[in-house]
Amino acid sequence: MKASEAIxxxxxxQNQGLSQKDITxxxxxxxxxxxxxxxxxxxxxxxxxxxxxxxxxxSRFMNCHECDDHHSETTTAHKxxxxxxxxxxxxxxxxxxxxxxxxxxxxxxxxxxxxxxxxCPNCHHPNQKS
Numbered sequence: 001m002k003a004s005e006a007i008x009x010x011x012x013x014q015n016q017g018l019s020q021k022d023i024t025x026x027x028x029x030x031x032x033x034x035x036x037x038x039x040x041x042x043x044x045x046x047x048x049x050x051x052x053x054x055x056x057x058x059s060r061f062m063n064c065h066e067c068d069d070h071h072s073e074t075t076t077a078h079k080x081x082x083x084x085x086x087x088x089x090x091x092x093x094x095x096x097x098x099x100x101x102x103x104x105x106x107x108x109x110x111x112x113x114x115x116x117x118x119x120c121p122n123c124h125h126p127n128q129k130s
Contacts, residue, residue, distance in 0.1 A: 003031045003039035008048060008063065017052055017060030017082070017091035052082045052091065055117055060091050082113070085120035092120075 010026055011018060018026075020040060024033045031039075040061055043049035051059050062082075081094045094116075103109060118124075 001030075003027070003035045004043055004048075006030060007036065007039055007043060007061075011049065011061065011063045015092070017054070017062045019058050019060050023061065052115060053113060054084050054091055055086075055115065062091070062093060080114075082115045083120065084115055084117045085123055086117050087119055087123040090120050090122075091115075 006027055007023060010023060020037065023040065024036050027036055040049065044051060044061075048064055049061050050064055051061055054060050081097045081099060082091060083094050083097075084091045099114070
């Protein structure tokens with residue numbers, strides 16, 4: 001199995017954003033950290049993974065399984081919200097969340113990152129299973 005395949009499998013299995021350190025920790029017995037770094041970079045270029053900065057400024061990587069429609073030929077921007085739980089730390093895409101904003105005349109957006117923080121359903125209602 002290639003490093004890129006192992007990373008995609010890991011991200012799919014975890015179903016949340018993972019840092020490079022998290023990915024390396026999970027895959028250290030199979031791949032060298034430089035191989036993992038290069039594979040992450042390649043996956044971003046191939047638009048199979050996207051990078052989001054969490055509230056602490058740490059890059060977290062996520063599968064693009066639900067955001068394929070948001071890629072374009074000229075940008076890797078994702079036009080959806082990311083949610084970070086302030087209790088358990090989970091970071092996930094919220095493609096169903098609706099939002100909009102308008103830029104003043106003369107501005108052209110090339111990239112934006114929108115991370116909302118709060119409590120995820122598991123932490124907000126810990127006795128209810130989602």
